[in-house]
Amino acid sequence: MNPLVSGAIWLSFYLGIVLAPVALLLVAPTPPGGGFWWDVSMGLGFAGLTMMAVQFVLTARFKRATAPFGIDVIYAFHRYLAYALLAIILLHPLILVLRDPAQLSAIITPWDAPLEVSAGTASLFLLLVIVGASVFRKPLRIPYEAWRATHLFLSIGAIGFAFYHLWGVSYYTEASAVRGLWVLIGFSIGAVVFYVRLLRPWRLLHKPFRVVDVRPELADCWTLAVEPVGHEGFLYEPGQFAWLTVDRSPFFMQEHPFSIASSPHPSGRLEFVIKELGDFTSTVGQIPPGTVAYADGPYGSFSMDRHPEAAGYVFLAGGIGIAPMISMLRTLAEREDERPHLVFTGHSKWDRVPLREELSDLSERIDLQVIHVLEEPPDDWDGEEGWITAEMLDRYLPPERHEFHYFICGPVPMIRAMETFLKELEVAPGHVHTELFDMV
C-alpha cells in the first residue's frame, strides 16, 4: 500500500484512540459540565493520558505496521509527539490554576495535597524528566544504555501515576462505559509492555546467533559477523538494520541498532560495520568469536529493493553512513546488476575512509563510480576536496539522473545538505531516501 494512504489510515486511527475517552463523555451519562475552561482542562488531561499510552505502542517495533514508513520515522514521530503531549499535559493543570489560583497550592505543596492530586503532579514531574533526559542526553553525557533503561521505567512510572490520578480524582469517569474504556487502555499498555519487554526477548532467546568474525576496518571501524545457531536467521532487504545484543541476555535491554552491511545470504549470516564512538561500539574489537549474540530485525525502509524500477542508484554516505550502502552495493554485485551507479563519500582524510578497498573492488565488478570527497586530502590527491556540493553532484550525475534513486545516510547536517542539493537539481522527492539513524 502507498505509504501516504496507510499513513493517513494510521493517523486517523491514532487520533481516534487519543480522543475516544473524550468523545465517549459526550454520549455516556456524566455529571454536569464544569464550564468551558474546566472542560478544556479535563479533556486535555484525558487526551494527554491516552497520548502517553500510545507512546508505548509507537516504540513497540511492530514490523508489519511500521514496514511502509520505516521504523526510524516512527521513532521520530514518537519523539516529536512527546513535545505535543507535554504541552497538552502542562496545559491541563495550568488552565485549572489560571481559572482558580487557589489550586496552585496543591501543585507546589504536593505533600499537603490529596494523594490523587499529588500523583498527577508526580506524573507531570516524571514526564519533564523523561523529555529533558532524552533531548539533552548527549550534552548531559548520559550513556545510551542507562538512558534506555531509565526511559522505560520512568515512563511506566509516569503513566502509572497518571492512571492513579485519573482513578483517584474520578471526575467524568463515573459512567461504566468510560470506566471500561480506561480499563481497556490500561490493560492494553500492560500487554504491550509485556510483549515488548518479556515475550519478544524470550523469543529472541530461542533464536541465538554466534559471533563468527571480528575484523578491523579503516577509521576505527570493525566488521562484526554473526551466524544463526539452530535456526535460519531472518530475511532482509539490503540497507535495513537490526537491533543487536552481544554477550547479554535480550532481557537486559542492552541492544543497539546497526545497519546490516552484508548482502542477504542463505546461511542467515549478518555482518555489521561498526564505528568506535566511545560507548558499546568501542568494545567491539575485543569481542571473541563464539560469543553469543541476538539480532532483532529487520527494520527500516532504507532499501533499493523498494525501488527496483530505478535507472540506477546514487549512494551519498557521510562517515559510517556507508554501512547500509555497502549492503546494497554487495547485493548489486552479486546480482551482476548492469545499471550505472554512483557512490559519494564524505570523509576528513584518506586513511579515514572505511571500506575504501572494497568500494574499489566493487567498482570493477559492476558499473559503479566511486567519488571520495576529502576535507583534508593528501598532497598527491587528485580527487574531490572539501564537502560534497550541489555543483559536484551536477558534474557527476548522468543526464538520466531523474530516473535514478538516491540514498543518503550520514550525520544530520549532511543529510539535510544533500536533500537540499538534490532538490536544487530537481530530483523528485519520492526518489530521495534517508535513514534517520541518530535516534536519541
Added chain:
Amino acid sequence: MNRETAAAVTALNSGLLIFLAVVLFALVNHPGPTATAAAAPWVAEPALLDDPDDPVDPQVERGWGVYQAERCSACHSVAGQGSPRYPLDGVADRLSAQELRLWVVDPQEIRPGVRKRPYDHLSEEEVEALVAFLEILVEP
C-alpha cells in the same frame, strides 16, 4: 519535505488537532454551573464584602476565610468558583447544620467509605464559622 520534517509536522499537527478537538468537546459539553448562591455574591466579587450598605455577618465572613485558608475550592465550588466536582451551591437546602459539621470533621461518620479527608485539626470556632458560611448557601 524530508522524512524527519514530515514526522515533526505530522506529530505537532496531531497535537494541535487534539487540542482543537478538546476545545470543541468543551463547547458542546454541558454548559457551566448556573446555580449561583445569591446569598453570597461576594464569593464571585470579593469587593462586595466591604459594601457598607449590605454588611456581611462577621461569623459568615470568618467562615469564608476558613474555606479559603483550607483551600476547599480544590474540590468544591461556590457560585461557579472552584472545582465543579462537588458544588456546594444549595448545600444548606440538603443538609442540616449538624450534618454539615459532621461532613467537615468526620465524613466517615456520615457516609462510611467516602473519599474525603476529615478536617479535624480545625478549632471549634473555625468549624462553627465554616458551618455558618455553608448555612447561607441556599438556592434562591
